[in-house]
Amino acid sequence: MSKIKVGIVGATGYTALEVARLLTAHPQAELVAATSRADDGRSLAEIHPSLAGRCDVPIEVLDPESIAKKCDVVMCCLPHGASAETVHALVQHDVRVIDFSADFRLSSLDVYEKWYDVKHPWPERVGKTVYGMPEFFAKQIATADVVANPGCYPTSAILPLAPLVQAGLIDTDDIIIDSKSGVSGAGRSAKVATLYCETNESISAYAVGSHRHGPEINDLVGRISGKPVQTLFTPHLTPMDRGILSTIYVRRGQHSADEMMQCWRDQYASSAFVNPVDHLPATKHVAGTNFVQMTARDCGDRAVLVCAIDNLAKGASGAAIQNMNVMFGLPEVTGLR
Ligand SMILES: NC(=O)C1=CN([C@@H]2O[C@H](COP(=O)(O)OP(=O)(O)OC[C@H]3O[C@@H](n4cnc5c(N)ncnc54)[C@H](OP(=O)(O)O)[C@@H]3O)[C@@H](O)[C@H]2O)C=CC1
């Protein structure tokens, strides 16, 4: 089989770098094109020096038709709002797309437009695009033209919660998700909140009660389990480069953390990346990998679930490579172990 030809759009960002890094180790895929608004003659390795000697793809300005001709799949690493238009143009030129933004993740256009405060440029595709979590949607991903790659925080909440809700082991209306992210989760563009002096030696909550990943978590846990859920989600910025730790407080009724662990072991028995573990997971245990570690503990009438992922790997680019593998009929783990 010839190698899968991959293009990246939005090449100067962090998720783009992580895709390029992962592709250098992928035996059956190669990066053939990278586009950026920055038309300054630099190669990808000049933009991201850690790629020096490993990836000399030149940067070009995005022309959907020309990228589509060169590629079998395009990783669209753009911010929400800007992404949907590009995804639409690419699909019209018959290339498959993995969209890193939130533009096609939600079921409802109204919910999207309320939480993202933008008019959707391709509204008819909202609610009709597969969510890129192969643990639940591998069959649809395999034939998809567009895959909506999951959000980083939602990945760390949906994977532990959905099986427990589906199995009826926890209350659906009292779920508290307390998540901490490394600073790369905010992207590479300059913002005051992510300056060194703002983040170093400090941890802070943000978007309390108003983060757009709340509705994504509720939507997906509901879709997977078949039961509506209400969660309270609070994100925190922590002084790490990468990683997400989500601590989730649920009401367990008569059920125990041991039953929850068994539920996960059954659900993820054939999953290559999701690992229920006995220890308390830490972001360091999964850093730079596509693995997910989760555990559960009884605490009075609640259980506390702890889940660790790498925001740039299973939370973004690793998941995208996993999705690409599924789309092209390769084992999910190809290039990711
Ligand atoms: N960082 C993370 O951990 C995660 C990110 N995501 C999502 O992945 C996508 C990319 O994230 P990330 O790489 O971190 O973001 P970055 O900010 O690091 O990079 C995004 C890139 O998109 C391009 N871009 C920015 N604004 C616009 C615009 N208005 N129109 C067109 N292009 C634009 C720029 O590339 P250029 O200048 O080269 O054109 C920019 O470097 C986002 O949708 C993000 O929400 C999802 C999960 C986790």
Ligand SMILES: CC(=O)N[C@@H](CCC(=O)OP(=O)(O)O)C(=O)O
């Ligand atoms: C630390 C930090 O700032 N994280 C980002 C989430 C990154 C992500 O996954 O966002 P998308 O849903 O847009 O893809 C945030 O809270 O906005």
